[in-house]
Every structure is written in C-alpha cells, then in structure tokens.
Amino acid sequence: MEANTVRQMTTPWSGARGLTTGLMLTEVYQDVWTGKLLLSMGMPTKIDTPPQVIYQLQFDHVFGYRMLEGADVLSFMDDEDEGSSDTQIHLITPSRFLIWFHQQSQGLHLDDDIQHYRIASWDYCVDVLAGQVPQVLVKQST
Template sequence: MSQYLINITPEQMSFNSILLIEFKYVNSKLEIILAVDQERLCCKVSFDWVHSLRMTDEGDLLKTLGEGLFQRLGIFIVKNSSYYEWFNTQSCGIHECEEIKHYCLVTANEVVEVLASIEPEVIVVEKENQ
C-alpha cells in the first residue's frame, strides 16, 4: 500500500511560507522552531521522545517529490510509512507493541521526519511574544 499524508498543520500556519529557523536535539528530545507567514508567526514543535529522526534537503528528495508525497508545506503524519517499516526491521520488531507514528515537517528547504510514540506539542505564537 502506498504512503499518504494526513495534515495536522495548525490552521493559522500558511502553506506559502514555512522556514526552519532552529533545530535542537538533546537526550532524545527534539525541538523545532519554524518561521511562518513571512516570519510574522513562529511555530514550536516539541517531541518528548524520539525513536528515530532524519533531516533531508528537499532538493535531494527527487524520487519522493516525483511521487508527489511532499508537495505541500506543513506538518503531517505519514501513513503506511516506508521509514517506519525500515525502523521496525532495523530494531527487529521490538517496538511493534508501541504505537509509533511517522511525523513529517515539510518546510521550503528541508524535510524533517520523526518517528515518535508520543504526539508532539505544537504551539503557534506571534513573533513579538516569543
């Protein structure tokens, strides 16, 4: 079955302009700050526990882009994920009883993919309130 995306992007985030401005990974916790809507808004996406992550320049995902998977900017859950299947194989299935989801943050320049069993906290704030 083919991979497909479920959009979980907060409504106030514009699909026209999302830029990654900060990426911090410490002790299996991940925090990503995105500039949104010509940098008028910031979106903080925090994962309390990450099983696996990868970040790729969108220009290097030619096959995936050609398949139409990451054609929109935003925050998504990937269903029927080949990344999750790869992770499950590499970990010899020890996490099969957990509900691990494949989250994907697609910005203008990067694609950040995260496998996590805990939903991320997503907070959107006006830039002046940071």
C-alpha cells in the same frame, strides 16, 4: 516505483490546522538525555538576517528522525499522494521509514504506538517517528 514497494499516503495532521504555512525550518534541536526534539519554523524577514521564529514543534518521545534538504526531497516526495497545501505537517501511513525502523530494531518496538510525522518546508523535509503527539509552541512577536 517498484512493484513490491509500499505505497505511502500523506494525511494533513489535524494539530497543524490554522498554523502559518510557507515557513522555513530555522533550527533542529535534540536533547538526547530527555529524548526531546524541537523543530523551530520561521518566516524570512530580510535576506541577510535569520528568519523570525513563529512556532516550534516539540516531540517528547522520539524513536528516530531524518532530515533532507529541499532539493533532495523532490524525488522523495514524488511517489507520495499529493498532500494538502494548507498544512506543512502530515502523517504518513503506511510508512517505509517506520518499516525500516522496525527492521533495524528487530521488532523491539512493534507494540509501541509510533506515528510518522513529515514536516515539509520549502528548504527542508524532516521525518519524525514519535510515540506521542507533538506540542505546538506558538512564539510571541517581539
């Protein structure tokens, strides 16, 4: 880590308390017209069938997001504080991603309350910059 690098801290997001952990990211859907982002999380049942979706995170006001495959995330997360293993969703503060966003947008959104959420599954890591708290949509078993 470089001397001038911002040290990020991960804090478990309270809205994820009680959700199943150890899930896979099964789908990322963005509706660019409405600005919504939907992340589906599921549990594998068989090796040759898609995971059964257990819940979805719906972000209604997204400023940006990025997604990395799990193997690429290990070094990315090494410089972070150890997060709690009882949740897969964390808030990142201060956020290098958010700093980068403000630089790219030339400070246009500095007055907006933007939070950096990290959704880490064993296969992918998704970082989301959102202006509102996400909704957790629990899917019913069929």
